[in-house]
Amino acid sequence: MTDGVPTSRRALLGGMAAAGLVATMSTNKAVAGPTAITYSGPTIPLWPGKPPGAPANLPVRKVEQRSTDAAFDDRWITGIASPSLEVRRPAYADGSAVILIPGGGYGFLALDNEGEEQARWLTERGVTCFILLYRLPGEGWANRATVPLQDAQRAVRLVRARVGEFGIDPKRVAVLGFSAGGHLAGSLATRFDEVVYTPVDSADQLPAHPDLAGMIYPVVSLSAPFTHAGSRDNLLGKGASEAQRRAGSVETRVNGRTPPVFLTASSDDGLVPIGNSLALYNAMLARQRPAEFHGFDKGGHGFGVRLPDSIPAHVWPDLFHACGKRHGIFMA
Template structure:
């Protein structure tokens, strides 16, 4: 199990400092699979009258595979966490669980971006987990396999992890203290592509079933994508995501197959989209294309395009309107009766 952080290491918004994050990540990555798979039974934290400490419980770890991931392979050596908290050399895909002080039963799977070459866990995922915990949502941060790191599954590796993560959350909902009918996803940048594809292709299983968890639904009940990569088709194909997943010279069929909008159909979870108009990485047409696909398929969608903010603003770039998106998302989740 992931080494728990101390209560003092988690601020009121639930953001771990880098030292705690590195220690927790290293502990899980270095542990055996059976140890990673065990989690403590969920027990709500009851607080006495007048107690104003709303900090979440220390983060814990949850493996998503009972053994090596499908196909095997992967990086050698220890997992690496950069000075900014970006993760590479992921040998054990997993979930980091941040439980609210006052859980409401809703759960959110979070995937940070990084162009499928790294995972910006500390910059994007952990602040988002802290925000969600502050409104009662149990957050599950996904550390997923990276295709360039020699996995036999290749480009399918992170998608296998995302689907398995949702099935694990749903299959262990009672143990985790979450509602299996209120499992949402939140993706940033390439993490938005990952979870957008998972939303649109939720019941696809890209590996031989491992255990009973693979009989669970991989469908999220709600999807939030922030400055996501949506399409890998021209003229918006100049991204690391496209190069990593399908190479420099994909066929039109490949480009379409790996684009989220291609797979949007009726019956999907509702979408919340947020992006800045001056995004230099993910052209704002990405969210416009997804919005149009949702509207055409009769899928509920809400899109917010902010004048400035660039790319990679996480919970919002100071001095720009992007700082408003978490409050907008909370209001939207309440309208969707998710929280």
């Protein structure tokens, strides 16, 4: 582990910058021994039937267990043919909701580090959580550049369609994304009204606008020199034009309707440079949109909520929750 970051993830994601290997990851390297912890909560399929642009041969779900401790999960998921929302409900709900968007360079999803572990501290504060298992663009789907955004828009609409069931205020729906999941959260915050799929039911008449977007060590630009090349190539495909790269860059999409954004990153992140967060923060300021940015000296990449107390970046969940309270999202 380096700077609180699992070395295996740093190495794999770093390799993605040079080659798109993650999209073909299999379970051959899964650690033998640990058994997955059981998590309770309903699963909400995003789409009735096959998702948009489904290939003739759907990807096959694979789970790689990275943990060697039977009491500790660290699962990476690929082969998502049926994207879903995994619901985690608090004992006492404050009426808010957070859609959690794991990262993984658009080549896998870090389910536990950036999903389940985030849901734990949020549900303890009364937040109803929905972990988004979105499709990976390099797994054969048509219109790959908008595949994750299709799922993200649909997820927000489905949460709003079921607010009565979960006791949620439809005006207090936030998203919280990590790394490439941060790019997806930012894309949703700036492209929520872009038509990227054909409506399938009444839920698609509801807004996909998040009320707050949290972005933790996020990929932001697909065009600037500090981009994470692996995420860019997995999303757009190798050889994408500069116009396509700029169109997929979050900082170029900020407008007068972009919701409040919360950003956290560390200056020693050797994988997704802090320049990504700075680019979006400056774009938000230029458009006079509410933005909060916390840059830390140490933390590296992929730290989730696993940093020790000796590293100041470990406080980011408190800062995010406080930001949400100021914007009327959280109450506890």
